[in-house]
Amino acid sequence: MKSDSNRLWLIQLFVTLFSLIGALLLGAVLLWIMGVNPFDAYRVLLTGPFRSSFGFTEALTRAVPLILVGLGIVISFRSGILNIGGEGQLLMGAVSGAAVALALAELPGPILIPVVLITSFLAGGMWGAIAGWLRARFSVSEILSTIMLNYISIQLYLFLIRGPLIDPQQVLFGTGVPQTARVPDAAFLTTLMQGTRLHSGLIIGIVLAVIVFIFLWKTTVGFKMRAVGAGPPSARYSGINVEFFMVLAMFLAGGFAGLAGSVEVIGVHRRAIEGLAAGYGFTGIVVALFGRLHPLGVVPAGILFGALIVGGDMMQRAVQMPAALVTAIQGLVILFVVSSNVLLYKPELIMKFLSRFKRVPAPGSEEG
Amino acid sequence: MEEFMTAAILVIGIAFRMATPFLFASLGEMFSQRSGVFNLGVEGIMMMGAFSAFYVVLRWESVLLGVLLALLVGAIMGLLMAITSVTFRAAQGIAGIGFYMLGWGLSGALFRLLVGGVTTIPSMPIQRIPLLSDIPFIGTVFFHHNIFVYVAYLLVPVAWWVLFKTRWGLKVRSVGHTPEAADSLGISVARIRYQCVILGSMMAGLAGAFLSVGHSYIFADAMTAGRGFIAVALVYFARWSPWRVLMGAFLFSMAYSFQLYIQVLGIDFPYEFALIIPYLTVIIVLALSFGRVWSPAALGKPFVRE
Numbered sequence: 001m002k003s004d005s006n007r008l009w010l011i012q013l014f015v016t017l018f019s020l021i022g023a024l025l026l027g028a029v030l031l032w033i034m035g036v037n038p039f040d041a042y043r044v045l046l047t048g049p050f051r052s053s054f055g056f057t058e059a060l061t062r063a064v065p066l067i068l069v070g071l072g073i074v075i076s077f078r079s080g081i082l083n084i085g086g087e088g089q090l091l092m093g094a095v096s097g098a099a100v101a102l103a104l105a106e107l108p109g110p111i112l113i114p115v116v117l118i119t120s121f122l123a124g125g126m127w128g129a130i131a132g133w134l135r136a137r138f139s140v141s142e143i144l145s146t147i148m149l150n151y152i153s154i155q156l157y158l159f160l161i162r163g164p165l166i167d168p169q170q171v172l173f174g175t176g177v178p179q180t181a182r183v184p185d186a187a188f189l190t191t192l193m194q195g196t197r198l199h200s201g202l203i204i205g206i207v208l209a210v211i212v213f214i215f216l217w218k219t220t221v222g223f224k225m226r227a228v229g230a231g232p233p234s235a236r237y238s239g240i241n242v243e244f245f246m247v248l249a250m251f252l253a254g255g256f257a258g259l260a261g262s263v264e265v266i267g268v269h270r271r272a273i274e275g276l277a278a279g280y281g282f283t284g285i286v287v288a289l290f291g292r293l294h295p296l297g298v299v300p301a302g303i304l305f306g307a308l309i310v311g312g313d314m315m316q317r318a319v320q321m322p323a324a325l326v327t328a329i330q331g332l333v334i335l336f337v338v339s340s341n342v343l344l345y346k347p348e349l350i351m352k353f354l355s356r357f358k359r360v361p362a363p364g365s366e367e368g
Numbered sequence: 369m370e371e372f373m374t375a376a377i378l379v380i381g382i383a384f385r386m387a388t389p390f391l392f393a394s395l396g397e398m399f400s401q402r403s404g405v406f407n408l409g410v411e412g413i414m415m416m417g418a419f420s421a422f423y424v425v426l427r428w429e430s431v432l433l434g435v436l437l438a439l440l441v442g443a444i445m446g447l448l449m450a451i452t453s454v455t456f457r458a459a460q461g462i463a464g465i466g467f468y469m470l471g472w473g474l475s476g477a478l479f480r481l482l483v484g485g486v487t488t489i490p491s492m493p494i495q496r497i498p499l500l501s502d503i504p505f506i507g508t509v510f511f512h513h514n515i516f517v518y519v520a521y522l523l524v525p526v527a528w529w530v531l532f533k534t535r536w537g538l539k540v541r542s543v544g545h546t547p548e549a550a551d552s553l554g555i556s557v558a559r560i561r562y563q564c565v566i567l568g569s570m571m572a573g574l575a576g577a578f579l580s581v582g583h584s585y586i587f588a589d590a591m592t593a594g595r596g597f598i599a600v601a602l603v604y605f606a607r608w609s610p611w612r613v614l615m616g617a618f619l620f621s622m623a624y625s626f627q628l629y630i631q632v633l634g635i636d637f638p639y640e641f642a643l644i645i646p647y648l649t650v651i652i653v654l655a656l657s658f659g660r661v662w663s664p665a666a667l668g669k670p671f672v673r674e
Contacts, residue, residue, distance in 0.1 A: 030474065034481055082461050138655040141604070143408065143461045145654065147597045148647040159640035282469055289462070322480040324589075327473025331412070334466030335448070338458035 012292055019336035020290070020304075027329045031321065041321045048314035049307040055314070056307075057196040061268065063299075063306030065090070065260040067205035069284025070291060070298040071212050072128075072256030077293050078216060079249035080229035085131060085146030086257040087281025088153030092127040093120035093258025095160050098265045098272035101183040102165075109186035116187055116262050117204075124258015125251040127153065132250025136243035142250065150281065161272055180272040189267040199267040205299070208256075212295040225249055257281060279327065283309070286330045289337045305330070375632045381509045383618065383625040384517070388582070389414070389575040389592075390617035391520040393599035394606065395527045396571025398613060401603055402531065403564035404544040404557075404666040405453055408464020410572045411596025412471020413445045417576025419475040422587040423482060425489045425580075435577050442573025445471070446566035454561045457670035468596075476589045483587070491585050492516075516582040521614075528610040540564055544664035547671040557671045572596065594647065601650045605657060608664060616653075623649045 028038035049055040069086045076083035097120035104112060131149060134140040158178060167181040189199040216222040227235040228245045236242050260280060265272055287305050291297030312326035393410050400407045420441045421434035449467060452458040492514040501511035531537040542550040543560045551557050575595070580587050598620055606612035627642035 034478065036481075082459075084461075084465060134651065134655055140651065140654045143464075144597065144601045144604075145651055147594070148601070148650045151594045151647040152644050155640040155643045159638055162640075163638070282465065285462070285465060286469075320481075322477040324473045324476035324480065328470050328477060329473070331466045331469030331471070331473060334469065335452050335458070335463060338462050338466065339452045339456035341459070342457045 015340045016290060016292060016337065019333055019340055022336045023329050023332035026332050027325065030328070031325070036319065036321050040319050041315055041325075044315045044318045045308070045311040045326075047311075048318070049310040053193075054196065055310055057193055057198040059307035059310045060202055060303060061197045061199070061306070062309045063302040064199070064201040064205050064267065065264055065280040066284055066287045066306055067209065067298055067302035068201075068260035068263065069257045069280050070287035070302055071205075071208055071295055072253035073284050073288035074291070074293050074295055074298060075212065075216065075225070075256070076249045076253035077288060078229045079225040079245060080232065081132065081135070081246055081249045081253070082143050083128065083131070083146055083250060083253040084143055084285065085128060085149050085254065085281065086260075086284045087277045087279070088146070088150040089124040089127045089254040089257035090261040090264075090277050090281055091153050091157040092254075092261070093124035094261030094265050094272050094276050095157050095165065095180075096120055096123035096258070097262025098180045098183060099160075099165060101187040101266065102181055105184040105186075107186065109188075112184070112187050113189070113266065116266060117259060120258045120262030121255040122258070124261065125255035128254015128257070129247050129251040131254075132247035135250075136246045154277075157272075157276075158274070161274065165272070167271070178274045182271050183266060187266045188270065189263065197268055201263040201267040204259075204263065205302070209295045209299050216295065221248075257284070260284075282327075283330055286333055289334060372633070375629060377505055377508060378632060379622075379625045379629045381512070382628060383621040384509055385513050385583070386624055387614075387617040387621035388517050388520040388578050389595050390599050390602055390620055391523065391613065392575035392578065393572045393596060394602045394613045394617060395523055395610060396568035396575075397600055397603045398527065398568075398606070398608055398610065399531070399540060399564045400568035401667055402544045402608055402664055403540045403561045404547060404664055404669065404671070405450070405561050405565050406460040406464070406600075406668045407446075407449055407453075407565055407568055408461055408597070408600055409445065409449050409467025409471070409569070410464075410575075410599055411592055411594065412468040413442050413569050413572040414576035414579070414592045414596040415471045415475040415590070416441050416445060417573030418580040418591060419478055419576075419587055420573070421577035422489060422580035423478070426483065426487060429490070431492060431581055434581050435574065438573040438577035439570045440573075442570040442576075443566050445573075446569025447562075449569060450562040450565040454558050454565070454670065457672070460668050472590060475587075479587055479589065486586060486588070489581065489585050492582055514582055516578045520578075524610050524614045527613075531610065541664075543671075544666055547666050551671070551673060561671075572599075575599070598646060598650055601654060604663075605650075605653050607657075607662060619653075620646055620649060 024042070028042065031038040031041050049059040069090065073083055073086065097116045100119045101112065101116045104115060107115065127149065131142045131145040134145050135142045161180055162178040165180045167179055169181065170177050170179070189201055192198045192200060192202065216226060224240050225245050225248070227238070227240055228242050232242045261276065264276055269276065283305055287298055287301045291301035308326055312323035315321045316323040393414060397407060397410055417438035421438040424434035424437050425431055445467060449463065452463045453460045494512055495515055495518065497511040501507040531540065539550065539555050539560050543555060543557050547557045576592065579591060584591065602613065602616040602620060605616045623646035626645050627639065630637050630642050
């Protein structure tokens with residue numbers, strides 16, 4: 001029994017790594033078609049972030065929002081809810097976090113920072129809970145509603161940072177760059193390494209990963225959420241309020257994405273700026289899937305994809321290969337991961353596939 | 369009053385034209401979903417279709433070749449979608465997000481690599497329908513468009529005929545509703561689903577081609593602006609019926625044109641809120657159609673022969 005679960009764990013690791021390699025190979029074919037030498041591009045993409053301490057700390061900095069969004073995605077996917085709305089929830093968290101930091105600028109840091117973080121968690125959570133409620137009450141597909149809420153929140157966010165929350169300096173000098181004023185120094189997260197952008201958000205992310213793990217696997221609420229994810233009819237039969245846990249799952253998922261937003265504000269940009277979400281809401285899905293929907297898997301996955309984003313920027317500078325290619329590779333990773341699931345949960349398919357290459361066994365013989 | 373009427377004619381005319389991408393993509397997605405596959409990759413496939421057609425027109429100035437390439441690119445992506453969701457039984461919603469990111473990243477990268485910056489291509493000629501285009505108001509609104517628009521509207525009855533009056537259409541419906549029964553009658557569930565997903569993806573490619581070479585005459589990153597996702601939602605709203613797809617396409621197209629209406633009439637209303645309207649409409653419409661929705665019973669469920 002023990003060795004079986006060990007083997008399953010190894011197969012999971014193998015299949016997951018194969019997904020990345022497969023996606024990179026397909027990406028190399030695409031590069032070759034576009035007339036770019038795949039070896040040159042990949043040397044920069046894959047090794048660039050690890051060659052300098054700047055590159056590596058930058059990868060860790062990018063990993064912070066990915067880990068936070070990814071943790072929320074893990075909670076929702078484990079509860080059977082597909083939250084595609086990370087991008088919008090992140091923006092709602094960012095703008096409300098920035099607004100609170102600016103409004104309560106007199107508060108000392110040890111009070112202000114938790115207030116900002118909690119506000120953004122609630123804002124992102126409520127934004128996510130809308131989709132949960134629509135699913136529970138009106139059976140609206142949460143995939144479609146969260147995608148629509150993404151588009152809505154981008155406009156809402158732009159309206160706020162262009163209008164009511166715009167930096168007075170921008171109005172004064174007539175430059176009109178859409179961004180909020182700089183948040184007070186007291187709200188800044190501690191820089192972990194001098195001269196880099198790496199901040200204590202990374203520690204928040206790792207601690208929360210452990211908390212989410214304990215929550216999902218060691219508490220009753222977490223158990224019920226996973227039961228809903230395993231199958232709503234049987235969960236309902238055993239007396240679980242399925243609708244409540246759907247909304248809760250979306251609230252928590254949105255909350256983590258919202259937290260990622262305010263951490264970007266008080267950790268990196270110091271204000272809410274245009275383009276803050278930078279695709280983290282979608283890459284967070286890749287991170288969660290690549291981490292095998294396990295909170296502790298999300299941390300290394302977040303760092304890996306953080307490095308891939310940084311490597312993409314380096315690739316664009318070094319060999320003029322657009323960084324957008326990294327988005328395409330992430331898409332391919334999703335396709336490989338979801339396609340390979342069938343091999344994990346239906347091992348007999350692997351056997352069936354392999355048996356095509358073997359001679360047909362004699363009738364009555366029972367092999368593998 | 370006259371100003372109001374002129375604005376109304378302008379906006380309805382644009383709404384009529386801008387229903388085109390929804391018609392292409394939603395009619396295609398309808399076949400995919402009727403066969404049981406939820407293809408959320410439409411948005412990404414549209415972006416690739418938009419870029420392919422744009423690039424061909426930019427280089428070789430042939431709309432026909434551009435459309436053919438968009439169809440081919442759509443077919444290739446459709447084949448990939450079918451492999452992941454039919455053969456490998458992947459979770460279709462998540463796979464769709466994979467195709468969205470693939471199409472978004474690849475079209476953006478190709479554009480930067482092969483074109484670089486904003487470049488316009490020649491606009492397409494307007495085909496007037498003799499006599500009909502001379503009718504006041506109606507002529508301007510309905511019979512004053514390029515060839516894409518007419519083809520899109522003609523495809524509505526064609527789709528209805530194929531789905532409800534042909535043997536293949538019957539197979540599509542049975543595979544999406546009772547795959548076990550279809551299988552026991554000797555219909556290959558996988559083959560029909562492959563055909564439908566590829567057809568739907570080609571239509572999505574065509575929808576993208578319209579946006580770049582038949583409407584805005586440029587390519588821009590993420591220019592589809594969620595129209596592919598709305599096209600998927602529209603199929604739910606339309607309850608998998610071609611005639612209701614027509615209604616829905618016009619409704620959502622009106623929602624997109626609304627911000628234009630506000631600009632033309634000079635109403636003081638935040639621009640950002642006007643842009644929200646189509647997406648908000650989708651959510652409201654989906655919530656309102658709650659409870660009275662028939663759906664293909666096997667939608668989103670991979671078929672496994674027992």
